[in-house]
Amino acid sequence: MTKRPLHPRSLAAQALGKIDPLTKAVVPPIHVSTTYIRDEDNAYSSGFIYGRPDNETVHEAQAVLAMLEEAKAGALLFGSGMAAATAVFQALSPGDHVVASKVMYWALRAWLLTEATRWGLKIDFVETDDLARLKEAVKPGVTKLIWAETPSNPLWTITDIAAVAKIAHAAGARLAVDSTCASPVHTRPLTLGADIVMHAATKVLNGHSDVVAGALCANADDEFWNRIKTIRKGQGGILGPFEAYLLMRGMRTLHVRQERQSASAMALAQKLSAHPLVSRVLYPGLPQHPGHDIAARQMEGGFGFMLSVQVSGGEAAAVKSAAHVELYKRATSLGGVESLIEHRASIEGAGSPCPPDLLRLSTGIEDVEDLYADLDQALKAGHG
Template sequence: MHFDTLALRATHQPDPITGVVVPPIHLSTTYARNEANELPGPYIYTRPNNPTREALEKTLAMLEGGAVGMAFGSGQAATMTLFQALSPGDHVLLSTDAYYGTPALLEQVFHPWGLTYTRVDMRDLEAVRASIHENTRVLWCETPSNPMLDIADLRSISQLAHDAGAICVCDNTWATPVLQRPIELGCDVVMHSTTKYLSGHSDVLGGALIFKEEAEFTQRVRLLQGLSGAVPSPFDCWLVSRGIKTLGVRVRAQSDTAQRIAEFLTNHLAVESVHYPGLENHPQRSIIQQQMKGPGAMLSVQVKGGADEALRFIGKLTLFTRATSLGGVESLIEHRATAEGPNSITPKNLLRISVGLEHADDLLADLAQALD
């Protein structure tokens, strides 16, 4: 089944009683018992389970080809819950180039608690192998990475994890299941910030974990999800489900425009370098062709002249909104080092671009006038 059909079928769950085509939002936080003090169904309180959230979780599992999906109140909540399911003394291996909030969680929250971690360039398989410890429990990959768009070989890294008795987790937020299916490549868990492409309209906060199988670790994470209450509201779940219906169409259209923008910027004299999986000179080109169905709609550009010139450039743009986040229908641009703060390791002249659904010619014209 093609992805677009799968996305629509997964979110199309008519109510058997009313026949409504669009699933309802179940806002109730509690459920009534009958005269015998028995619950009529599996629901007792909305923190451990909710019909609208369950519908989204089933959809997420179907899209990624997993057995179990779990929805959270944010991408960080999903990440945090997975790390909480580990034990003090366990070790996590993390991509050097990763969303800055992930190592921040490990350093500021879990390291004092007893979790250890190492950051390694996931492109270097020998370095990955050498960094695995006896107590390594998780290899955390992010591919394409944020913000350098480096590519990790998921098949090889998953095998290294399994050889060591660890699990491989992939942050698939940027690629989405439209372009990359980590579980099919050997990963055990897929993470998403559903705030981004899955919802697609910059109006909902959410996260997700999708598990390859219903294992003991899966059950541990589910327990923590319910106990901690790190769950999205029913309305937010409904918004994400609505966004998923058009996910494939949006991602392909945005990717087509991103390809044109990357090629334009690559050939501009004011640009130092462009980081984008769709360019032929990308250093992991062969891996991209093996594990991705398209390059995506995210790119980063380094402008000649340092941070001052980069900031001057984005100040002249009129169609790109200067804002954090990504994956919405509007095009966004940000000076990434500023967003990450004083400890950022991102090049000071780097701008991260999330390509939206505006006409490609208009976006190219805007970029051209700002660079000239």
């Protein structure tokens, strides 16, 4: 009798169902050893040689993520999202051309504008949701990578992954997608034609604001993927076993958290769209959002937990409103069970594409009516 395939929700909840063979523990133990015994013939039949590239707890967390992303070549965990992202660019060769999303995680954009050029890379930033402009920027045979972030932080524009994958492959380039704010619950870029998917696993994959981690997933175990593996191993951008354990713990509740957070984000977006002190709500779940139709096609079960609002009173009112929240926390990062608010333009500084009147909201798992009431009173105080 053929067993019915299990839903990823079930597989993640049980961390692929692995039971510790020694104790029969339901929760896998943390493996902390940095070194392993050689066989009598000096080989390593266990497959483990040294703690930097080899750790069972890290392997187990990677397996859960690879399952969630449907990554045929597997997943690699890194010490941070930046370590994961920059490894992709470091795997390119000097002189290679890259096209990247104009609106993206600000720290990576800053790195590309400074350090990546020192590596000899040539970077062009475009709105990757504009396929015509993207095609113009891509140079067949010269462009080696398109880097797209979708939904893009903090404006939440939507890039058509399948369409951009076709553009990339026609030009002889790869497509890497930063899917941090979608998570594999809502979007699996590899199934839409992307070559690599990146996560700042610090965020919603972990979901508890207590781990700094990054991840890459791929379908093809090719030369480029192996180059990334070599960079991770040689430069030591690894994740520790305790952090991997916490990350795996977070992924076990990912579906539950994302379903709640996305539903609350949608409710907030709808309520705030009618708020007299909000001039605009940026959220791909709203029908008026420019990328809504594409998001509805490539996102499943919701439109994510992130949204932004533009405050009608301008920058001063936005900053003052953020100062008056009581339930929301004024802090950076996103994806945790606690809701966060941030005035992004002042964080990103000069050159930021973020409007000065914008507040970024990361939706947690609190009661949505409590969250709205907090924003309502803060907005009123910000305009007082």
